Amino acid sequence: MASTDTRVTGNAGPGGPGPTVDTGTTGSPDALAGLEAGLDALETRPVARTPLGRMLLQKAVPPLVAVVLVLVLWQLAHHFELKESYQLPGPLDVAGALRDMWLEGTLLSYVWTSISRGALGFAASVLIGTPLGLLVARVRPVRAAIGPVLSGLQSLPSVAWVPAAIIWFGLTDATIYTVVLLGAVPSIANGLVSGVDRVPPLFLRAGRTIGATGLRGIRHILLPAALPGYIAGLKQGWAFSWRSLMAAELIAGSPELGIGLGRLLEQARELQDMSLVLAAILLVLIVGIGIELLLFAPLERRVLRSRGLLGNAG
Amino acid sequence: MATALIRNTENSPDDADNADHTVDADGTDVSVPYAARLDHVSKSFGRHGARQQVLDDVSLDVAPGEFVCLLGASGCGKSTLLNLVAGLDRPTSGTIETTGHCRPALMFQEHALFPWLTAGRNVELALRMRGVPRAERREEAERLLELVRLKEAHGKRVHELSGGMRQRVAMARALAQDSGLLLMDEPFAALDAITRDVLHDELTRIWRETNLSVLFVTHNVREAVRLAQRVVLLSSRPGRIAREWSVDIPQPRRIEDAAVADLSVEITEQLRGEIRRHGQH
Numbered sequence: 356m357a358s359t360d361t362r363v364t365g366n367a368g369p370g371g372p373g374p375t376v377d378t379g380t381t382g383s384p385d386a387l388a389g390l391e392a393g394l395d396a397l398e399t400r401p402v403a404r405t406p407l408g409r410m411l412l413q414k415a416v417p418p419l420v421a422v423v424l425v426l427v428l429w430q431l432a433h434h435f436e437l438k439e440s441y442q443l444p445g446p447l448d449v450a451g452a453l454r455d456m457w458l459e460g461t462l463l464s465y466v467w468t469s470i471s472r473g474a475l476g477f478a479a480s481v482l483i484g485t486p487l488g489l490l491v492a493r494v495r496p497v498r499a500a501i502g503p504v505l506s507g508l509q510s511l512p513s514v515a516w517v518p519a520a521i522i523w524f525g526l527t528d529a530t531i532y533t534v535v536l537l538g539a540v541p542s543i544a545n546g547l548v549s550g551v552d553r554v555p556p557l558f559l560r561a562g563r564t565i566g567a568t569g570l571r572g573i574r575h576i577l578l579p580a581a582l583p584g585y586i587a588g589l590k591q592g593w594a595f596s597w598r599s600l601m602a603a604e605l606i607a608g609s610p611e612l613g614i615g616l617g618r619l620l621e622q623a624r625e626l627q628d629m630s631l632v633l634a635a636i637l638l639v640l641i642v643g644i645g646i647e648l649l650l651f652a653p654l655e656r657r658v659l660r661s662r663g664l665l666g667n668a669g
Numbered sequence: 670m671a672t673a674l675i676r677n678t679e680n681s682p683d684d685a686d687n688a689d690h691t692v693d694a695d696g697t698d699v700s701v702p703y704a705a706r707l708d709h710v711s712k713s714f715g716r717h718g719a720r721q722q723v724l725d726d727v728s729l730d731v732a733p734g735e736f737v738c739l740l741g742a743s744g745c746g747k748s749t750l751l752n753l754v755a756g757l758d759r760p761t762s763g764t765i766e767t768t769g770h771c772r773p774a775l776m777f778q779e780h781a782l783f784p785w786l787t788a789g790r791n792v793e794l795a796l797r798m799r800g801v802p803r804a805e806r807r808e809e810a811e812r813l814l815e816l817v818r819l820k821e822a823h824g825k826r827v828h829e830l831s832g833g834m835r836q837r838v839a840m841a842r843a844l845a846q847d848s849g850l851l852l853m854d855e856p857f858a859a860l861d862a863i864t865r866d867v868l869h870d871e872l873t874r875i876w877r878e879t880n881l882s883v884l885f886v887t888h889n890v891r892e893a894v895r896l897a898q899r900v901v902l903l904s905s906r907p908g909r910i911a912r913e914w915s916v917d918i919p920q921p922r923r924i925e926d927a928a929v930a931d932l933s934v935e936i937t938e939q940l941r942g943e944i945r946r947h948g949q950h
Contacts (some may be wrong), residue, residue: 387870392817394867398831533854561781563847564755564772566798575794579785662784663828 403460449637452630461614463485467599469615470642472528474537477596484506484540488547488585489573502548503539508509513599517606517663526609531600538599546588550581582658590651597643616642692748703768704882705731705754710763710939712749714745723749725907728761731850733768736876740890740936742944747886754884757870771799773884774843775849778858781837782827787839789814789823795845798937812897814843816875829927833864837871844879853885855881859893866924873920889934890940895924895931904943916928 405413424447432438433445456462491498491505516537554577562568562576565577578585604617612618616639623631659665713726713911723746731737741747752758753765755775767773782791791835792810801809812818817837822830831837836856843851857865873896876883888892893900897916904911 368726387867387874388818389866391871394829394864395819395834398833398864399829557777557779557781558783560757561777561783563757564775565795565842566772567794571798575798576783579783582785658785661826663826664784 359513409658432547439608441627442629444633448630449511449633453636453637456634463633465616465619466638467615468613469604470619472531472604472615473535473593473597473600473642476494476532476600477539477593479532480536480539480543480592481589481597483536484543484588485547485585488544488588489539489551492548492551492564492581493577498548503547505544508537508541509545512602513595514602514606516599517603520603521607526612529613530607531603531612534603535596535599539596542595543588545594546591547581547585551577552610553584555582583655583662583664586651586655586658590647590655593646593651594643597639597646601639671905671933685766691745691813691890701731702732703766704733704735704775705729705765705768705884706766707750707754708764708766708801710750710753710760710765712746712753712758713786714762719813722907724753724760727903727908727910728763729901729910730743731882731884733849733882734880734897737885738893738900739884739886739903740888740893740900740940741903741908742888742905742940744905747888747903748854748909749901751884751886752817767848769848770823770948771848773848773852773941774846775852776839776843776854776856778837778855780812780827780832780839782829782835782839782842786827788819788825788827788841791827791838791896792842792845795842810845811843813844814838816844816878817819817841817871831864832860833868836840836860836868840872840875849880850884855887856885858887858889865892869924870921873922877920886945889927890937891924894918895922896934902936902939902943907946912939 429446433440433443437443453462455467456667487505494499498546513534516534520533523645524530524533550614558576558580562572567575600615601620603618605621608618608621614622616635620632620635620639623629623635651660657663679695699839707727707729707843710724710727711722713722715721727750739747739750744915749758753760754767754773755777756772778878782788783794785901786794789807789810789936792813793806796806796809797803805907811820814823817840819834819837822834822838827838829836839856860868865945866946869892872883875881885893885896894916900913901913902911915930916932918926922929
């Protein structure tokens with residue numbers, strides 16, 4: 356069946372290596388290496404990063420302007436008494452309330468009580484949500500069984516769990532953590548599921564060919580590949596745990612539970628102290644935004660940039 | 670058709686290299702005469718009703734150190750065949766044996782590099798999966814990247830590399846498996862012509878330096894003749910071996926070589942004949 360074909364392939368260049376094409380033809384290693392280096396140089400572009408000063412100017416100035424604008428409008432509304440002064444205190448009154456708390460030494464303890472609860476609840480949610488998400492993503496019967504429930508739970512406001520949790524656990528920490536977990540676990544699990552779903556099958560095939568199968572495949576291929584979706588889930592999970600925590604603290608109050616920001620809010624309402632209410636809202640907002648900005652945003656940016664998924668790469 | 674074979678005398682080291690390959694002094698070659706052996710392999714997909722046969726009774730040996738190109742139009746089951754040899758899928762009937770001490774390495778049309786790792790770490794991951802101790806991985810990865818002439822790319826991310834560079838890193842990662850058999854599934858099809866040409870040279874060089882067996886799938890006749898020692902033509906639906914040619918044009922070849930062109934014309938005629946049969950049916 357095989358037909359053989361033999362041919363003249365000697366380079367007709369008379370007398371030694373001729374012009375450039377010829378050196379390439381003879382496959383001289385240097386010529387090939389040079390050609391390749393040239394191609395590489397032509398096809399890679401240097402990535403310019405915006406200088407820090409200009410980035411700050413672009414990123415930090417607009418939100419600052421917006422904050423100042425809100426403060427000015429608020430001050431004006433207060434000044435012209437759109438509402439009675441006890442109903443609408445000015446920015447300075449709220450700042451005063453914050454200062455008083457600071458001087459009493461209670462401000463940090465309120466914030467800490469809530470943050471430590473939030474962090475603990477979030478950590479527990481990650482520990483539960485991650486394996487759960489992995490199971491739902493990879494085991495078909497599990498997905499069929501609880502996948503829809505899991506995404507359905509995401510749209511259920513976790514405040515709805517507070518009465519049930521109080522009946523189960525009374526006014527204890529367990530109640531608060533139950534509500535936080537029910538709020539955060541579904542979004543963390545769902546984030547991981549959608550992260551895994553979006554992993555290109557090619558990566559899994561490539562992983563299998565280099566011998567990354569079973570648990571090693573999950574650890575070295577599947578999880579890192581699903582990381583962007585997972586981080587998005589974590590981010591949302593944090594927002595949900597923080598919200599659920601505030602709702603739980605607001606409703607479930609008892610002396611043993613200590614005073615977190617949610618409880619502070621409720622106490623301020625009982626005292627009809629609007630400045631304190633606004634100060635507490637401000638603190639809840641600052642902690643929520645702060646954690647997102649200081650923890651999750653840089654993490655997400657780093658992961659996306661290292662994979663070339665951030666738009667401004669060049 | 671046959672004419673005298675003239676070798677470029679200026680390249681005596683290369684000639685020695687060439688001779689080395691055909692003789693193959695490696696001891697294992699005597700006991701095991703193949704790197705991969707496909708014995709009456711058939712493959713069908715689907716259940717009884719809509720059963721579709723993709724491969725029909727394919728028998729093929731790839732000798733140690735041999736470079737074989739599988740050529741065929743679409744629907745000939747080339748990629749299915751590679752998946753079977755790679756162990757990613759099982760034949761419906763027949764057997765496939767590979768003699769390497771681990772799974773064959775597989776390269777895809779897309780580079781399939783992991784974007785969360787640097788180029789070097791991609792290679793190191795393959796070494797790690799092979800069981801190379803941590804202390805040796807970095808050095809070995811650097812050696813492999815140097816082999817594909819990308820030593821400076823070790824710390825680069827995948828998205829910072831050009832298409833050709835990515836495929837070379839993928840090649841380094843495949844070589845890191847040290848399996849002795851490299852399966853390539855149209856690895857250069859997505860590259861521009863200039864880069865593809867350079868990578869042909871590169872692959873030929875690496876193949877000759879490493880004593881690797883290569884099973885290369887393509888639908889590009891010229892590419893097959895440019896690279897292979899043996900070109901195997903598959904017919905389509907179901908894929909069967911229609912004919913094979915041994916290519917004795919000495920390496921390094923160029924895709925523009927007259928000898929490459931002549932044989933390509935002959936193979937293309939045959940390929941077109943195979944395709945025409947489907948129209949008459």
